[in-house]
Amino acid sequence: MDNQACLNDIQPGQRARILELLSEGSMRRRLLDIGLVESTEVECIGRSPGGDPSAFLIRGAVIAIRSEDCRNIIVRPC
Secondary structure (H helix, E strand, C coil), rough: CCCEEHHCCCCCCEEEEEECCCCCCCHEEEEEEECCCCEEEEECCCCCCCCCCCEEEEEEEEEEECHHHCCCHHHHHH
């Protein structure tokens, strides 16, 4: 059973592992620079009141990522 999702699908308090980045260009480079590489574990810390952006704990740092960019990050919930 393959339970892939995009980063938008994990809820506050849930964790997931990065499977693939579908982003291209400078956004892909930025995501890689903050540590979003294959097998990295991320945790959704929360969402802004409007629902966008969401905050994620990535390698010890809290990073806000827009929903538009989260759609291009494929994860497997833990």
